[in-house]
Amino acid sequence: MGNRTFAMIKPDAVESGKWGKIIDHIIAEDYKILGVKMQRMSEAEARAFYAVHKERPFYEELVEFMSSGPSVLLVLEKADAVPAWRDTIGATDPAEAAAGTIRAKFAENKGRNAVHGSDSDENAQKEIAFFFSEAELILNQ
Numbered sequence: 001m002g003n004r005t006f007a008m009i010k011p012d013a014v015e016s017g018k019w020g021k022i023i024d025h026i027i028a029e030d031y032k033i034l035g036v037k038m039q040r041m042s043e044a045e046a047r048a049f050y051a052v053h054k055e056r057p058f059y060e061e062l063v064e065f066m067s068s069g070p071s072v073l074l075v076l077e078k079a080d081a082v083p084a085w086r087d088t089i090g091a092t093d094p095a096e097a098a099a100g101t102i103r104a105k106f107a108e109n110k111g112r113n114a115v116h117g118s119d120s121d122e123n124a125q126k127e128i129a130f131f132f133s134e135a136e137l138i139l140n141q
C-alpha cells in the first residue's frame with residue numbers, strides 16, 4: 001500500500017470552525033501534512049472531482065454543497081495512508097461512524113460529513129494531482 005492519501009475538510013466543518021480541531025486530530029494521529037491549501041471549489045471542479053458519483057441521486061446536492069464554501073485540501077503521509085485515513089474518519093454516515101472517529105465527532109449528517117478520504121491508492125494519486133503539483137508538496141521533513 002502507498003503512503004499518501006488525499007483528504008479534505010469539507011465546507012460544513014470550515015464554516016462551523018471545527019476545522020481547527022480536525023487539524024489537531026490529524027496531527028495527534030501522526031499524519032505528516034505534505035500539502036495544505038484552503039480553496040473554494042468551483043461548481044465545475046466539484047462536478048469533476050465527484051464525477052464517479054454522477055448517476056447517484058445525491059450528486060447534484062453534493063456538487064452544490066462542495067462548491068458552497070471553502071474546503072481545506074490536504075495531502076497526508078502515513079504508512080498505508082489510504083486505509084489508515086478511512087479508519088480515522090469513520091463511516092460516511094456519522095450515525096454509523098465508530099466512536100472517536102472524525103465523522104463521529106464532527107460530522108452533521110451523511111451529506112455534510114466534515115471530511116473526505118480517498119478510497120484507493122490509485123484514486124489517492126489522481127485526487128492529489130487534481131489539486132496539487134508535486135512541487136507544492138513539502139517532502140523530506
Ligand code: UDP
Nearest residue numbers: 058062091092110111112113115116117119
Ligand atoms: N453522500 C451523500 N449521500 C449519500 C452518500 C454520499 O450526500 O447517500 C455524499 C457524502 O458527502 C459523501 C460523498 O457523497 O462523503 C461521497 O460518497 P462516498 O460514498 O464516496 O462516501 P465517502 O467515500 O466520502 O465515505
Ligand code: MG
Nearest residue numbers: 116117118119
Ligand atoms: Mg468515496
